[in-house]
Amino acid sequence: MIDPQLLRDNPDALRTSQSARGDSVGLVDEAVEADSARRTAINAFEALRASQNLFGKTVAAAPKDEKKALVAQAQGLAAEVKAAQAAVALAEAQFARIVGSIANPILDGVPSGGEDDFVLIKTVGEIPSFDFTPRDHLELGELIGAIDMGRGAKVSGTRFSFLRGIGARLELAIMNMGLDRAIAGGFIPLITPTLVRPEIMRGTGFLGEHSDEVYYLPADDLYLTGTSEVALAGYHADEILDLADGPLRYAGWSTCYRREAGSGGRDTRGIIRVHQFNKLEMFSYVLPEDAEAEHARLLSFQEDMLVSLGLSYRVIDTAAGDLGSSAARKYDVEAWVPTQGTYRELTSTSNCTTYQARRLDIRYRQESGRTTPVATLNGTLATTRWIVAILETHQREDGSILVPEALRPYLGGLEIIEPVSA
């Protein structure tokens, strides 16, 4: 949720942001109006309630024989109070609905526009070249006995796979490598629930425009999370945090579930886009003024991972229209995928400023004693998808894979992954 104070102080900032995102600008005016309607209703109700409270004391103190008359008199007032209270509830709901649909105002420098309007921040590493025709990740994965799509489909359907043998080990290796670095960086490891309540799902903003991406279990009224960000953000919901000793940082390890409803026909081959995968996610709760520095920090952790794994990548500043509603800025780190001849997103890191925290009611105490929302940030540190870039980048002509040095300790020192005989 946006800061309601912004509506009163600087609605133009919100209009500018909405416009850059390609979202409704008129929503801002509706919100301003709903805010004043809400406050009018509250004033009316509170005045009535105050006189009712006062009258109640009179009734309580009155001698027995006078009570009956007084009670009769109070009934009319009670009806008025009830009506006024209903009016407040209506006005509050209206306000919440409108304000809740205004996205987080973007930060300075975030480019306007849609998916293709990103700003390139940097490109790192040589694009790998081969003196043979490179195989794609699935072909390689099958050669080395790492990926089994056919049986995935048999058991669970399209976009499901088995990671087997070295494939399973590879995923655990990447995740563990990320986890070790996260721990060294002060992140607390957290294995999170992947089924969450509706209010948590809603609070993290995933039931908005992309709600059809989310698996839902009606029998239990629970949602399967598409990222541990959901549980990580919900972890401190409704709490007042102590950030005096610095930010609270977590590394959440979980399986992620996505319906991929809007992506029919795209990336149908291999494990680039699947319904279920594993991910290690960084999540930070910081003071609002430290959010941008923390964002840079999360990005640096991601880049270190990519560099260590010997991948070529670029970093982009995602355009406003391509941001989630909670994010005020998002950097994607995209690795070069040789057989696609393009960069594909491996990680993404978002600065949600105070937007997500306000919705989940996560605050800290200022020196003045006032409580105010913290800022939250998240960023991927490792996922199953990385296997794609690793296999393709480090493949050799015979189908074997040269294991990046940094990863070897997590594979028992393995240097080369050899094809398995069929």
Add this chain to the structure above:
RNA sequence: GGAGACGUCGCAUAGUUCGGCCUAGUGCACCACCCUGCUAAGGUGGAGAGCCCGUAAGGGCUCCGAGGGUUCAAAUCCCUCCGUCUCCGCCA
């Protein structure tokens, strides 16, 4: 899944019998000041969250797990849900 007990302002508790004197008491911890020669004790005051009006001082409203209901009036009575505990059942 069945039966039962419980959920109070950081922690611990009183209050719920029988609705109004609860503006929720007390202890501990906490903060400020005072007193005191000293690992302390004592005294005084302060101190929860949110919202509304107000430049402010200040005033008002809401919150006793959550949400409804009954009532002039609900921590207290009723219903639903959530959570914790105990016993039974079931169990990849």
